[in-house]
Structures are given as C-alpha cells and as structure tokens.
Amino acid sequence: MKKNLAKATALLLTAGMIGGTGLTAAASDVELNPAGTYPVVKDGTLEFDCFTMSMPNVEDLQTNDFTKYMEEKTGITMNFLTGGRDDWSDKLNLMLQSGDYPDVILGLSPDLAKYGVKEGMIIPLDDYLTEENVPNYLKTMEPYGLDMTKEADGKIYSLANINVCYHCQYGRKMWVNKRYLDEMGVDVPTTTDEFYDVCKKFLEYKPNGVAIGGAAQGWYSRMQDWLIDAFVLMPNTSYTTSQKDTIALNTDTNEIECVATDDRYKEAMKWIKSLYDLGAIYDGDFTQTAEQLKTLVNQADEPVLFFTAGTISDMIDAASNPDFYKDYECMAPIAGPDGTRIAFQTPNPGVSGGAFCITDKCENPEAALRWVDFFYSETGDLCSQYGADEGTDWVLNPEGKVGLNGEPAKYEVLNLYSAETQNHDWQDIGIRVAPADYRLGQAVDPDVDVHSTAGLEKLLYDASAELYAPYAGTSNIKLFDEMKLTDEESTNISVIAVEVADIIESDSVAFMTGAKDIDSEWDSFKDSLDKAGLQDLIAVYQEAYARSSEGDETEATTEAAAETEAATEAAETTAETETETAA
Structure with a gap:
C-alpha cells in the first residue's frame, strides 16, 4: 500500500x-x-x-x-x-x-x-x-x-535514549590556544580579571584576532553561558519546554525562579559588555552556527584565542590538522569577583x-x-x-586492553570518530545506547597521546574530572531534568515559554553589546518578561516540581516500608529458628 x-x-x-x-x-x-x-x-x-x-x-x-x-x-x-x-x-x-x-x-x-x-x-x-x-x-x-x-x-x-556520558555532563567547556598564551608569556586565566587581561593582551599581540569565539547554536557553543557561570549558574535549554527560559530552583528558598532576572545575571551582563567594548567578543558569536564557528577557528591565520565547544573535535579535526589540534587545551571555569566558580553539570543522568x-x-x-x-x-x-564491520570497525573484549575506568575493556574502536564527512556510519545520528559501564569500557591506552584522534575520549574524560567536576554543585541554583506536564499545562505555557526565551535572548544580547543600557533598562526588561507571562510559567514549573517531589517522597516512603517489612520478616524468621533450636 x-x-x-x-x-x-x-x-x-x-x-x-x-x-x-x-x-x-x-x-x-x-x-x-x-x-x-x-x-x-x-x-x-x-x-x-x-x-x-x-x-x-x-x-x-x-x-x-x-x-x-x-x-x-x-x-x-x-x-x-x-x-x-x-x-x-x-x-x-x-x-x-x-x-x-x-x-x-x-x-x-x-x-x-x-x-x-x-x-x-x-x-x-x-x-x-x-x-x-x-x-x-x-x-x-x-x-x-x-x-x-x-x-x-x-x-x-x-x-x-541512554547516553550516560561522563564528559557530556560537563559539556560546557572553554578551549584556549596554549601556544598563544606561551608566546605572550601569560598563564591560563583563573579569574574574570585575569581573563579580561589576557584578552586585552591578545588583541595587542594579534590586532585582527578574535579573543573569544562562540556560536548561537551548537553543542555547548554559546560562549556567554560559560562566562555567566562566573557569576551565577546559567541553565541550559529546558528539558521541559525545549526553550532557553532560564527557569531553575533556588535551593536557598526552595522556589522556582528565572535566573535571567537575578541580580547576579545583571552583573554578568555588565562584565561581558566590558569584554565586548574591549573588542574581545566577535559580533558573529551571537548569531553564527557551530559550523560557521568551526570555519572561523580553522582559518589559515588561526585567529581565535578562546572558543566554547562540548568537544574540541567539533571544531578541529585531529587527523587532518594535528598540529593545530595540539595548540588548544581545555581550561577550568574562572572565578567571578566574589569568588564564585561554577562548573555547569547537566541534571540529566543521561x-x-x-x-x-x-x-x-x-x-x-x-x-x-x-x-x-x-x-x-x-x-x-x-x-x-x-560501522557494522566487526574486526574492522571495532572488536569486543580486546585482550590486555583497559577502559577509561581502568577495568578490562569491553570493546576497542578501530574506526575512530572524525568530524570529516563520511558515509560509513551514523556517528551521532539516531539513538545512543551507552550506559556508564559501556562508555567507560572503551579501550584506551593509558599512555595514549590525548592530542591524537585516538586520545579524544581520554582527553575529554580527564578534562571533565580534573577541571570541571571540582566546581560542580557549588551553586544555590539547581537545574531540572524534564518535568512531566499535563496537556493543559503544556498548552498553557507553550507560547509563553517561547516569548520569555525570545525576550531573554534578544535583550541579553542587547545588554552585552551595549545596544541597551542595562542599568536604565533592567526594570523594563523584567517587566516585559512578566507581561509575556513569566509568572504563569514559573507557577506551572512550581506545580510540576511539587508533583515530582510528592512522587519522590511516596517512592521513598514505599521503599522504607518495604525495607521495614523485610527486616521484620527476617527478625521473625530468626526468632522462630532460635526457638526451634532451643526446643
């Protein structure tokens, strides 16, 4: 038919x-x-x-x-x-x-x-x-x-979809051209002040360069999100509304709030504007795609000092451009003026x-x-x-090999991942079925060159564990996994979430570039969000959060009751056995 x-x-x-x-x-x-x-x-x-x-x-x-x-x-x-x-x-x-x-x-x-x-x-x-x-x-x-x-x-x-990927939890990463830092005689910055100073020195060293590269869309390619984390934890796109509405839970108050209306967010906007005024931020960062950022990064004169990407392989191919690939290394989150130093960690376990x-x-x-x-x-x-060719694309249980977790490897990949166009496999298209033991069970040479194609997984694992994990969970802002909404709730906020996200995005870009003065227009920004229905959006999240909390409490109570019942039965069985033995 x-x-x-x-x-x-x-x-x-x-x-x-x-x-x-x-x-x-x-x-x-x-x-x-x-x-x-x-x-x-x-x-x-x-x-x-x-x-x-x-x-x-x-x-x-x-x-x-x-x-x-x-x-x-x-x-x-x-x-x-x-x-x-x-x-x-x-x-x-x-x-x-x-x-x-x-x-x-x-x-x-x-x-x-x-x-x-x-x-x-x-x-x-x-x-x-x-x-x-x-x-x-x-x-x-x-x-x-x-x-x-x-x-x-x-x-x-x-x-x-099951992709319990350790490094993906810390996908919001910044990469820096270490060769440029060495040539300028400066260290990897650790604070907002140091970051500003390095950008300033780079623009003096390379006047036509781009100090900070980013993209409007792509896997953790938004440079402003990484920069905002030095002030307040910036939520990623909502798992619930699929919009960047910046809704999260304030654990100090146990109330749902919009992070974009937080005074710490305001301070982040002002600091990013200072970088923009310096000339450190490329205008295209706010509009270009990840592919356009990749083209910018790979220009012959290597113009970019810092860029954001979930993995360096999204921007530079180790196989075709190995020397350039080695120039960049991952850097840790930077501390803000009050010492805030936050690593974004996805709330979704994968x-x-x-x-x-x-x-x-x-x-x-x-x-x-x-x-x-x-x-x-x-x-x-x-x-x-x-690829589906066992023995050519991969092998199971490779003898003598260990995984990222140090345990015997479950498999070894022979046809390594590449950002270059190919037609042999699907790579990141479709479904990932990769539980944690599977991801960590990929064979990796403990001495592998992390700046090679074969060393990508170890590079990302090490960067996540050493540079980002220590700064995760340091914020009073808690991010949400997907909230299950009723049809009525979903219908009521579907348009609101889009409008709220659009206002946040457009006004934030205007604040960062100086098209709008944040001091004089901050209150009107918040008013426009309320007129778009922000409080209604927050109310729906609050209700969904309350439902999920009740579900968690019910599950915990049920488990506790089951454990108590099991313990009682065990005690009764023991008593009966002791009685019989005594008899």
Missing part, C-alpha cells in the same frame, strides 16, 4: 532534507520472525518513513553503509526525512501540524504532551513493549525502569525519553519496534556509531 507524503509537506521540507516516499505494508500482509531473530520480516520487506536529524559528518543517510546494513539485517527500509541541528524542531512541528507526518521519529523528541497525550498522533507504546517485540530494550532498561519514560497520563509514548516514537500513520508498530530494538543490543550502538 503506497503512502506518499503530501506535496505541501515535501515542499516545506525540501531545504536540508532527504526526500522520501514510504511504502508500508499493512500488519495483516506481513509475518514477522520470532523475537530477537533476524530478519525481522519473514518474507519480503517493509518500508517506513522516518524523520531524524542530519549531521554534517554524515554524507547521505539513505545510502550510508550502516543504513544498508540495517536494511539487509532486518528486511525493513527506512526512507529518511531530515532536519538539521538548528531547524529539526521547527520542521517536525510543521509536519505534525500539517497532518502529513512519517511513521516513526528517530532520535528526536517531539512535544509528547501535545502530539501524544492530547492529540494522539504519537501512539502509546505500553502494549507493544513486550519480550516478543523489544527484548534488548527491556533488558537495557532494567536498571532505570520504564516508569521514567511515562508522560503525565501515565502512558509511555517513546523509547529511551537517560531520557524521546529516542523513538511511533505515529498513528504506522501500520505495523511491532515491526518498527523490532527494527529499533537492535540499537539496544550488545553491538547495536557500536555498529551505528562506528
């Missing part, structure tokens, strides 16, 4: 997307093989339309080697529709709102309260999450529990919903789930990340 996406949607998604027309067999037309066996489809093939995110280092998902491997292994073809890192959310929302949307959504989380709980476009998976359909997934989720993926109505609308959703367009959810269940197998993540 042919199923074509409407022309309107196709035109809408043309830019930056791989076109695709799905062919989906009805459930009654196909027989599936037993659980855990491949191919999934006993005879013939199935096709599904799949929306996911494209990445610059993957040439073409449709013709990718791993894609072809999955087609041959499962008997299922995915026809990919994609959005980029900066626009996938808008494209996905437009598809869902148009009524023309794909069978499955891979590696990207739509608004499940809206499109799942309320409108039913994304279907509940509870009845499909069986040993018959997803044996690997159920085994992988045992330590975490399926309840964490439930929405406010108590149903599950997505599979989980397990979250939204990794795989099935829409009501899909006529065979069981087959779709059996396709994705491979990613949760022992080798599924290795195959998607590095």
Whole structure:
C-alpha cells in the first residue's frame, strides 16, 4: 500500500532534507520472525518513513553503509526525512501540524504532551513493549525502569535514549590556544580579571584576532553561558519546554525562579559588555552556527584565542590538522569577583525519553519496534556509531586492553570518530545506547597521546574530572531534568515559554553589546518578561516540581516500608529458628 507524503509537506521540507516516499505494508500482509531473530520480516520487506536529524559528518543517510546494513539485517527500509541541528524542531512541528507526518521519529523528541497525550498522533507504546517485540530494550532498561519514560497520563509514548556520558555532563567547556598564551608569556586565566587581561593582551599581540569565539547554536557553543557561570549558574535549554527560559530552583528558598532576572545575571551582563567594548567578543558569536564557528577557528591565520565547544573535535579535526589540534587545551571555569566558580553539570543522568516514537500513520508498530530494538543490543550502538564491520570497525573484549575506568575493556574502536564527512556510519545520528559501564569500557591506552584522534575520549574524560567536576554543585541554583506536564499545562505555557526565551535572548544580547543600557533598562526588561507571562510559567514549573517531589517522597516512603517489612520478616524468621533450636 503506497503512502506518499503530501506535496505541501515535501515542499516545506525540501531545504536540508532527504526526500522520501514510504511504502508500508499493512500488519495483516506481513509475518514477522520470532523475537530477537533476524530478519525481522519473514518474507519480503517493509518500508517506513522516518524523520531524524542530519549531521554534517554524515554524507547521505539513505545510502550510508550502516543504513544498508540495517536494511539487509532486518528486511525493513527506512526512507529518511531530515532536519538539521538548528531547524529539526521547527520542521517536525510543521509536519505534525500539517497532518502529513512519517511513521516513526528517530532520535528526536517531539512535544509528547501535545502530539501524544492530547492529540494522539504519537501512539502509546505500553502494549507493544513486550519480550516478543523489544527484548534488548527491556533488558537495557532494567536498571532505570520504564516508569521514567511515562508522560503525565501515565502512558509511555517513546523509547529511551541512554547516553550516560561522563564528559557530556560537563559539556560546557572553554578551549584556549596554549601556544598563544606561551608566546605572550601569560598563564591560563583563573579569574574574570585575569581573563579580561589576557584578552586585552591578545588583541595587542594579534590586532585582527578574535579573543573569544562562540556560536548561537551548537553543542555547548554559546560562549556567554560559560562566562555567566562566573557569576551565577546559567541553565541550559529546558528539558521541559525545549526553550532557553532560564527557569531553575533556588535551593536557598526552595522556589522556582528565572535566573535571567537575578541580580547576579545583571552583573554578568555588565562584565561581558566590558569584554565586548574591549573588542574581545566577535559580533558573529551571537548569531553564527557551530559550523560557521568551526570555519572561523580553522582559518589559515588561526585567529581565535578562546572558543566554547562540548568537544574540541567539533571544531578541529585531529587527523587532518594535528598540529593545530595540539595548540588548544581545555581550561577550568574562572572565578567571578566574589569568588564564585561554577562548573555547569547537566541534571540529566543521561537517560531520557524521546529516542523513538511511533505515529498513528504506522501500520505495523511491532515491526518498527523490532527494527529499533537492535540499537539496544550488545553491538547495536557500536555498529551505528562506528560501522557494522566487526574486526574492522571495532572488536569486543580486546585482550590486555583497559577502559577509561581502568577495568578490562569491553570493546576497542578501530574506526575512530572524525568530524570529516563520511558515509560509513551514523556517528551521532539516531539513538545512543551507552550506559556508564559501556562508555567507560572503551579501550584506551593509558599512555595514549590525548592530542591524537585516538586520545579524544581520554582527553575529554580527564578534562571533565580534573577541571570541571571540582566546581560542580557549588551553586544555590539547581537545574531540572524534564518535568512531566499535563496537556493543559503544556498548552498553557507553550507560547509563553517561547516569548520569555525570545525576550531573554534578544535583550541579553542587547545588554552585552551595549545596544541597551542595562542599568536604565533592567526594570523594563523584567517587566516585559512578566507581561509575556513569566509568572504563569514559573507557577506551572512550581506545580510540576511539587508533583515530582510528592512522587519522590511516596517512592521513598514505599521503599522504607518495604525495607521495614523485610527486616521484620527476617527478625521473625530468626526468632522462630532460635526457638526451634532451643526446643
């Protein structure tokens, strides 16, 4: 049965997307093989339309080697529709709102309260999450529990993404060209005053240089967030609203607040403006993409002293430019005027919903789930990340090798990660299934050159442990994991959150660049946020926080009761045994 996406949607998604027309067999037309066996489809093939995110280092998902491997292994073809890192959310929302949307959504989380709980476009998976359909997934989720993926109505609308990545917890990192510092005769700065002075000296040393490079979008590429942390902990994009609304919990008051209205945030804006007035901040930092920042960093004259990125490999490729790669090293957070020194640490442990959703367009959810269940197998993540050729791309249990944690290595990667475009594997596209022991179990030579491609994981691990972990948890601002909202709450704040985030972003840039005077316009900034509905947004967060706190207390009470009951039973058993022995 042919199923074509409407022309309107196709035109809408043309830019930056791989076109695709799905062919989906009805459930009654196909027989599936037993659980855990491949191919999934006993005879013939199935096709599904799949929306996911494209990445610059993957040439073409449709013709990718791993894609072809999955087609041959499962008997299922995915026809990919994609959005980029900066626009996938808008494209996905437009598809869902148009009524023309794909069978499955891979590696990207739509608004499940809206499109799942309320409108039913994304279907509940509870009845499909069986040993018959997803044996690997159920085994992988045992330590975490399926309840964490439930929405406010108590149903599950997505599979989980599991990426318990140590260095990702401290992804907000600053990198500095150490060669330039050595040539200028200065040390890595440790305070805001020292940072300012180093920037000033660099601009004298290299008048056409860029002291601080950043981007408006990209994985921890916003330079202002790292700088603000010297004054107050700056929240990342909200897991709840997917907006940078800067909502967090003040642990001193146990109240929800907007960090952007904190006086410490105001002081951060004033200090960043002093850097801008110095000429240290490149105007493009507020608007450019991570790819544009990468182009800037890699110019022939090496113009950038500092830049922000979750990993240096996002900006410089060690394989093609090894000498330049070695010039940069990670630096620790800097201390503000009052001694505040904060390392951002994500509140999410690395397990979250939204990794795989099935829409009501899909006529065979069981087959779709059996396709994705491979990613949760022992080798599924290795195959998607590095390629499916065992012995060429990776090996299991390499003899005599140790992981980052010093334990015997679980695997060794032979086809190392590269930021250069390739078409062999998916790398960071789709689902990550990487529990902590798996991430730390990658074979690493203890003496590896951390400035080589092979040393990237150790470089990031060491930088996180030595430079950032000591300064985590030092703030009275507590960040949130995803808050499960009711459909009504989600609807009530969906527009408000966008407007609040837009005001914060536009006015903050104006404050940092001097387009607006922060002293004279600070009160009007806060008033505009209140008029946009900030207090209503805070109230919804407060209610959701109260619900989650009650749930935590109930769970703790239940566990305590269970422990008490078990202890009582043990005591009774012991008493009975002693009585019998005495008798």
